[in-house]
Amino acid sequence: MTDAGKQALRARVWARLEARGVGRFPLPLADRIPNFAGAEAAAERAAALPEWRRARRLKCNPDAPQRPVRLRALQAGKRVFMAVPRLARAECFLRLDPARLGGRLARAATIGGASSLGVAVAPRALGRIDLIVVGSVAVNARGARVGKGGGYSDLEFALARRLGAVRPGTPVLTTVHELQVVDDDIPMTPHDVPVDIIVTPERVIRARRRHPRPAGIRWDELTDEQLAAMPAIARLRR
Numbered sequence: 431m432t433d434a435g436k437q438a439l440r441a442r443v444w445a446r447l448e449a450r451g452v453g454r455f456p457l458p459l460a461d462r463i464p465n466f467a468g469a470e471a472a473a474e475r476a477a478a479l480p481e482w483r484r485a486r487r488l489k490c491n492p493d494a495p496q497r498p499v500r501l502r503a504l505q506a507g508k509r510v511f512m513a514v515p516r517l518a519r520a521e522c523f524l525r526l527d528p529a530r531l532g533g534r535l536a537r538a539a540t541i542g543g544a545s546s547l548g549v550a551v552a553p554r555a556l557g558r559i560d561l562i563v564v565g566s567v568a569v570n571a572r573g574a575r576v577g578k579g580g581g582y583s584d585l586e587f588a589l590a591r592r593l594g595a596v597r598p599g600t601p602v603l604t605t606v607h608e609l610q611v612v613d614d615d616i617p618m619t620p621h622d623v624p625v626d627i628i629v630t631p632e633r634v635i636r637a638r639r640r641h642p643r644p645a646g647i648r649w650d651e652l653t654d655e656q657l658a659a660m661p662a663i664a665r666l667r668r
């Protein structure tokens with residue numbers, strides 16, 4: 431599957447969710463990690479997993495369908511780290527500590543609330559991440575994943591891996607609608623991050639992962655312009 435093939439898969443999934451009436455705000459779904467009906471049920475199912483119960487520190491994507499995941503984590507007393515858009519600041523993660531949020535957990539779980547209530551921290555403040563939650567446009571049972579195409583989720587993983595915040599066995603989980611689980615063969619490049627656990631409102635799929643994880647940042651794939659726009663990454667390069 432070429433890049434054009436991946437984009438065609440994204441378009442097919444976005445259209446399918448909208449046609450079935452299970453896409454939720456923000457609409458249209460195109461060019462987004464799609465929000466979906468049943469996101470709360472998927473979060474509830476994820477919260478019953480042993481990997482979730484053991485986790486104390488999560489790195490979670492900031493997209494709308496994972497808001498229920500972030501809220502459940504905060505309600506359970508877990509620290510949540512979210513990347514700022516496009517890693518555009520030196521302090522490129524927002525730390526959400528439920529012990530310091532008082533009764534504002536529901537607001538902190540939103541994108542806007544995290545921006546105003548979270549504490550901006552540098553990557554080295556991540557500590558040891560116990561569970562990674564990523565958003566997806568499409569996934570298959572082998573753990574291959576397609577995001578919305580920006581590549582930032584993969585770069586965040588590589589950054590955390592480089593700093594030791596993420597280990598080889600740190601579980602990676604995604605919550606999606608059943609319609610986002612596809613039979614397509616999704617090829618993975620060396621910088622793509624496979625998922626270990628796929629959670630839908632109806633079931634949990636433990637991926638038969640055949641894809642290696644990135645061991646760190648692939649510097650040869652980043653241009654000078656990209657590095658200039660991501661000061662935390664550029665600082666590591668220097």
